[in-house]
Amino acid sequence: MTRKLRLGMVGGGQGAFIGAVHRIAARLDDRFELVAGALSSDPQRAHASAAEAGIARSYADWREMAQTEAARQDDGIDAVAIVTPNHLHAPVATAFLEAGIHVICDKPLAVSLAEGQALARLAHEKKRLFALTHTYSGYPMVRHARELVEAGELGALRVVQVEYAQDWLAEPIEQSGTNKQAGWRTDPQQAGPAGCLGDIGTHAYHLASFVTGMKPKWLSAELHTFVPGRRVDDHVQAMLRYENGARGMLWASQVASGAENALRLRVYGTKAGLAFDQENPNELWFTPLGGAAQRLTRGRVTSAIAAHATRVPAGHPEGYLEAFAQLYQDAALQIEALDAGKAPPPESRLLTTVDDGVAGLHFIEAVLASSAAQGQLQEVRAG
Amino acid sequence: MTRKLRLGMVGGGQGAFIGAVHRIAARLDDRFELVAGALSSDPQRAHASAAEAGIARSYADWREMAQTEAARQDDGIDAVAIVTPNHLHAPVATAFLEAGIHVICDKPLAVSLAEGQALARLAHEKKRLFALTHTYSGYPMVRHARELVEAGELGALRVVQVEYAQDWLAEPIEQSGTNKQAGWRTDPQQAGPAGCLGDIGTHAYHLASFVTGMKPKWLSAELHTFVPGRRVDDHVQAMLRYENGARGMLWASQVASGAENALRLRVYGTKAGLAFDQENPNELWFTPLGGAAQRLTRGRVTSAIAAHATRVPAGHPEGYLEAFAQLYQDAALQIEALDAGKAPPPESRLLTTVDDGVAGLHFIEAVLASSAAQGQLQEVRAG
Amino acid sequence: MTRKLRLGMVGGGQGAFIGAVHRIAARLDDRFELVAGALSSDPQRAHASAAEAGIARSYADWREMAQTEAARQDDGIDAVAIVTPNHLHAPVATAFLEAGIHVICDKPLAVSLAEGQALARLAHEKKRLFALTHTYSGYPMVRHARELVEAGELGALRVVQVEYAQDWLAEPIEQSGTNKQAGWRTDPQQAGPAGCLGDIGTHAYHLASFVTGMKPKWLSAELHTFVPGRRVDDHVQAMLRYENGARGMLWASQVASGAENALRLRVYGTKAGLAFDQENPNELWFTPLGGAAQRLTRGRVTSAIAAHATRVPAGHPEGYLEAFAQLYQDAALQIEALDAGKAPPPESRLLTTVDDGVAGLHFIEAVLASSAAQGQLQEVRAG
Amino acid sequence: MTRKLRLGMVGGGQGAFIGAVHRIAARLDDRFELVAGALSSDPQRAHASAAEAGIARSYADWREMAQTEAARQDDGIDAVAIVTPNHLHAPVATAFLEAGIHVICDKPLAVSLAEGQALARLAHEKKRLFALTHTYSGYPMVRHARELVEAGELGALRVVQVEYAQDWLAEPIEQSGTNKQAGWRTDPQQAGPAGCLGDIGTHAYHLASFVTGMKPKWLSAELHTFVPGRRVDDHVQAMLRYENGARGMLWASQVASGAENALRLRVYGTKAGLAFDQENPNELWFTPLGGAAQRLTRGRVTSAIAAHATRVPAGHPEGYLEAFAQLYQDAALQIEALDAGKAPPPESRLLTTVDDGVAGLHFIEAVLASSAAQGQLQEVRAG
The missing domain is CATH 3.40.50.720 (NAD(P)-binding Rossmann-like Domain)
Structure with missing residues (x-):
């Protein structure tokens, strides 16, 4: 070893x-x-x-x-x-x-x-190495989804629907002073100007970008704060336009009563659609136009990229910690390669980079700007 | 009889x-x-x-x-x-x-x-009588959802998410001349200026309004036509703002590959959230903040309003035709009352009226206007 | 007309x-x-x-x-x-x-x-004509399942799992005298010697036979009455053996707390498995050995036999009443043919016959006999 | 530390x-x-x-x-x-x-x-310490299920339905010599006389016993080998009787085409029913008689026993490896206590013991005996 x-x-x-x-x-x-x-x-x-x-x-x-x-x-x-x-x-x-x-x-x-x-x-x-731990891109079925898109199995992409709903901030729990995490996450000094947007909106943005290989070029967005006294947004909604003409919507909320950690992505192309739900991460739904919905499962799909991120056989569920571990595993592969002056092995290439992080910050800037201008269409800059 | x-x-x-x-x-x-x-x-x-x-x-x-x-x-x-x-x-x-x-x-x-x-x-x-057949409001569980909202079980409403996805127009089937329905529905002379928006977007709008008892006051929207040569929109996305501060999103598409007739509504309030999926109309999900999701079922829920729209016991599924029949049953009750110069019985009151139809046309106008203005925030007029 | x-x-x-x-x-x-x-x-x-x-x-x-x-x-x-x-x-x-x-x-x-x-x-x-209304064989997806088996899509059949669970008799509601249906269904004078077995066990038996085209040749069974004072069985469990070597289990219960009308069938062959759930009758699950589970839907599957039993498009759910109506529709086709001295049209051939009814009675006899003999293996007679 | x-x-x-x-x-x-x-x-x-x-x-x-x-x-x-x-x-x-x-x-x-x-x-x-790694008892929701039964939330237990279906041995893969695991698991010299029964049937038996706190007293069973040339059973079906009058069925198969690792348990009592599916281990279904089905989730349920086996919050799925790790965590707690001459902490008490293992062997013996006698009712011995 x-x-x-x-x-x-x-x-x-x-x-x-x-x-x-x-x-x-x-x-x-x-x-x-x-x-x-x-x-x-x-x-x-x-x-x-x-x-x-x-x-x-x-x-x-x-x-x-x-x-x-x-x-x-x-x-x-x-x-x-x-x-x-x-x-x-x-x-x-x-x-x-x-x-x-x-x-x-x-x-x-x-x-x-x-x-x-x-x-x-x-x-x-x-x-x-600068690896950003966008956990959800560590799931094998998310990586397989990306592979399906890349391989053209969906045809030309048309519609992206991504959402991330939670309810843990539905009440002003940060105001009691006892929930340390709620405290700093709703404090603009520690969390930054974007609350829900920065905390989970960026996960949604990243997941959509990761799977589709596309970043929105323009957006129209609105931030909102539902809980009285809260100092950052707890809800974000946005409409997206991509350079190839695709359209999309992004919704993230931390006041969606009943939602636990409901990060979901749906992508529709000219040939097929796919759907992923983070709370059921061992499966991915793929539906060809006019055909039956297929439940693709971790351990049964045969892409090398999914296999690389898989530890136990089909039907033996993996979860959030395994997805997170995958980022560390990939980071180890890249560190070893960098230290040895070699190119990182291809199977480690899906790790989120510092440049992806900058793209996420551009997204945040554009949402903040559009929201401040009543949802006016805003360009999402790059670089 | x-x-x-x-x-x-x-x-x-x-x-x-x-x-x-x-x-x-x-x-x-x-x-x-x-x-x-x-x-x-x-x-x-x-x-x-x-x-x-x-x-x-x-x-x-x-x-x-x-x-x-x-x-x-x-x-x-x-x-x-x-x-x-x-x-x-x-x-x-x-x-x-x-x-x-x-x-x-x-x-x-x-x-x-x-x-x-x-x-x-x-x-x-x-x-x-002028009854408009918004079929989906004939489902017992939709009516029960409305009842839950009205009874305050969700608390103050915060977020509305409604969508209606189909894929039957993912390809230019109207251009062959053989699909009569596709033909007139994509012909602005017969269908009006709103394609997908008028055909299914209005169903989504109506379902959300019906259950929540609220109509959006402002919106920012975008229509899009994906299929080359198509003369009306086949995709609509909109962000909604309600007078009470609630926010919402509406998405309708007829090019969502793999979607059959996926009309879905989710509503989140300060106390609970609910979810309805037209393709599984015998159930309604209700999740109190911090509690377990509950699968409420037709035949087991006890509201009079749901019972009125129910024919067979729990576990014996009813469907689209029964929902549609409910509108006719309610229309019969109202016609008999009108002809007898009486007030229609309360259980028939959920029939969609001509005024609801006008509200739907105001929504269409506002979407068309906002979309023409690059998604600019637009007021939805009334009356 | x-x-x-x-x-x-x-x-x-x-x-x-x-x-x-x-x-x-x-x-x-x-x-x-x-x-x-x-x-x-x-x-x-x-x-x-x-x-x-x-x-x-x-x-x-x-x-x-x-x-x-x-x-x-x-x-x-x-x-x-x-x-x-x-x-x-x-x-x-x-x-x-x-x-x-x-x-x-x-x-x-x-x-x-x-x-x-x-x-x-x-x-x-x-x-x-003697048509027996085994409702569940009127569902298009049940008929499509039968078609898949007949066409060899499952290979040689190996395992049959069928069950029918309800909870409406979990308490002694027949003893109050107010529930007319519960009264006669638990009265051996009116219902016959088989309670749950005759009421829903035979539905399970019929559904399995209908889809697989096979009847069990031997069985080992046990009837049980859970509710004190009840005069007929409210629970039946059986193990089945088929002539081709297939094995199966049948379970029916009217005391399964929480179950509404949960009739479910699973069939496994050498090449694939399928699953049907009466409470979600617009879909059928088909999983090839080693492949992804496919959600086949009413209106999208293309078998003539399913199309014959379908009224509205995919995504517009049909239910129990439509399945029942299908039996009447098929009966009408057969009556017209019989009265005209013609052969009934092939699409009406799936109606349950008096001979199927006799087979069901043989099944009941065998279960009663095996149960009386502590589950001894019993032959199921025919004819 | x-x-x-x-x-x-x-x-x-x-x-x-x-x-x-x-x-x-x-x-x-x-x-x-x-x-x-x-x-x-x-x-x-x-x-x-x-x-x-x-x-x-x-x-x-x-x-x-x-x-x-x-x-x-x-x-x-x-x-x-x-x-x-x-x-x-x-x-x-x-x-x-x-x-x-x-x-x-x-x-x-x-x-x-x-x-x-x-x-x-x-x-x-x-x-x-002698800990037997019955993995599935490490899941928090399985432990919570046990807690619900123990607390009387289901009332008196009536029906147990447990099954474990796989398809990895649907074909004679042990005969090629390349699959080491298939080789020893179907070799009576290495696996023992019980094939599917010993491999997964005992998991089903253990899960049912673990949750219900009851062991069957009599059973009627049949083993079968579907794949020609296989030297052990690849299918087991059994009917169970408990001392309190409860009834049950157990099915395990390794030839169920399309099944991955489908271990499922349902238990019905006089007051409620519950259902667990190993492939979705972050949830447990609990349905009170006459009420709505409730989806209880890991991280939201508040029993100490579930919390002890939980690492990440609700909505962040845990899986098979975490369940397995729980057994090691509990073993560590017990070893430390034993070595210190103390009683093991109560939260570690759910670890499977050597005596549970003996009970499992009694079950195997009874199944083998009943199957050899054409399904004759057989007592399951203890001790």
């Missing part, structure tokens, strides 16, 4: 949801060992969290961690996982890139376009 | 889809007998069609039919069913209303707002 | 479930007019029920009805629908067959094998 | 399905590190497999491994995972128990009842 890669983590202290998820994901396929961390800005909480997670080297400060780890000749970390609130993604990533350390960063890339673009330039300059 | 009502029909000659549906619907609950018809503008086809349908009195001309039937003292028709292409709805309805005959008219009400408004004035003046 | 056939009805007075269903079914496709009836053994109730149903000729006694109607030269009934409690099926059918009148009889055929066999002999001798 | 437990593995060399699953499961919750192994009976393959899996100490022989590891004072393994073909379960487990090492063993416990009973005695005598 190749040696395991050494991983550090910034953020993800006790009680944080996404930090624990990253740790399981990194461990699941046995390609990383977590050896260093700056898990909290509160030093005491940082050390207690690190001890609980079995992390050998605990730092009170991520700047110090970047420098110290970079300086360790033999056993410094190969990569850092960034799982802080959004506003720290860019500064932390910058510090580790500067130190020559690969970065695996939770989404969104940054809280402003300018910040994200600077990060992208730096990542390219430093030739380090 | 009260006597059966005597029904006439205009349109619906051999091979027409919706005419046959109206005949089954009128017959199913045994409240009407079909005795007269002007089934085609081609006299020979009219008579052959009438003979095939067992209709005693066949007319070559609907104007003549209106006058002759009105003049029959003892056995003239009580009501006429209008199932012609859209552009004839208004003139035919006008003739029968003028003759004092109740009207049951396929949707849309008319091909222009002005025409529809004139019809509404006439119907009110003549005090005759 | 050919003239409508004249129908009489025995049983089905006010409040009876299945009588009302037969009347709608007979009317739906416009091939019958209901002109005579002996709707109740209580003369006053019989006449009131007939008046309510718009039946012209009401009889207090079915024997008198058979003779009187047979004697009417020009307008006597062509066929009689028998919708009485089970124990009257045979005597009533005998009277009408003797009078030369076609019979459409609710299932089961009779309450004993001997009675059923005598009826079969008489029907054959009199050359009159 | 408590120290990780040291784990050894016997079996699970390159290409083995279940060995890899155990390794991921052991790692997922970070409570074990895999440090020793005898992964194959072929020494070269054993060492190559160990190297690939990153296992430090590789043994060519499991007897030697048991003794050597037991002799290591400071870093010998705490527990061994046994993932060999079935016939080795008992001898390997015996060796490690004798050496005082805890055992985590893949199911079935043994290939004969006598062997299993001896093992149970030994485990009790040695006071070591």
